[in-house]
Amino acid sequence: MSRILLTGGSGFVGGHTARGLLDDGHEVFAILRPGAGTSDLDPRAQVLVHDGATEQLHDLVRQASPDAAVHIASKFVAAHAPGDIDGLVESNLRFGLQLLDALARAGVERLVSFGTAWQHYETEAYRPVSLYAATKQAFEDLAAYYADAHGLKFTSLKLSDTYGPNDRRGKLVSALIRAMSDGQALSLSPGAQVLNPVHIDDVVEAVRIALARDSSGAFAVRGAEEITLRELVERLEHLARRPVPVEWGARPYRDREVMTPWRGAPLPGWSPKVGLDAGLGALLREAGHAA
Secondary structure, rough: OOOOEOOOOHHHHHHHHHHHHHHHHOOOEEEOOOOOOOOOOOOOOHHHHHHOOOOHHHHHHHHHHHEEEEEEOOOOOOOHHHHHHHHHHHHHHHHHHHHHHHHHOOOOOOEEEEHHHEEEEOOOOEEEEOOOOHHHHHHHHHHHHHHHHHHHHHEEEEEEEEEEOOOOOOOOHHHHHHHHHHOOOOEEEOOOEEEEEEHHHHHHHHHHHHHHHOOEEEEOOOOOOEEEEEHHHHHHHHHOOOOEEEOOOOOOOOOOOOOOOOOEEOOOOOOOOHHHHHHHHHHHOOOOOOO
């Protein structure tokens, strides 16, 4: 089995990815910031604390001596304020560039990273929805240099809406189920936007497949079904046989709202296995609702 360097292991996607790779028998070395929480990180992972210095990250990569890396750490801001700029640059560009250089100099041959469907507003080849999405594209451009100059095999997996168990991010699906449980109404947009939720188990499987690739590329990791926000609420209500308290139209659509999901080329050899009803049903049962 392989030695895998992982960033973002303290988060939802990273925690599930670490657990999946460990279950496969890989050694996982998780790079975390000082003070980062580890409640979502499998204790079998070996933690390496990065103090922010470029040279120290090079030392950590050499210490781990990985066969491949999975880069998930990222700062997400839907609509940035001036105070968000430094954090976006630090997390999504500076740290990413430090990592790319450390991997290249250590001779690591494979990197899997996560982009976003928001790099493709109105399904265009490149039109970022937000500054966050633009930083994701900028990282891909930096990685393209290292792929060309150093032979790094770089795969970008572009996600839209992810969901699954133990999600504490306050994302849509978990927020709707929480509203169903506590009875507090959620303020939502009119609800016509089309979503494409993908279950976290399918995301982890995409990482497994991407780690085995011998070439670079960027691919969509999409769920099995497209559904409007209104239809998603109706689906949850049908599965749970109880209402979800929402206030439709209490929030306007945000500027540059994504009304139609990007339908990019899928990762070769991968397809979603967890159907929407199965994924939602498992979460509803976990929350104590019949499904």
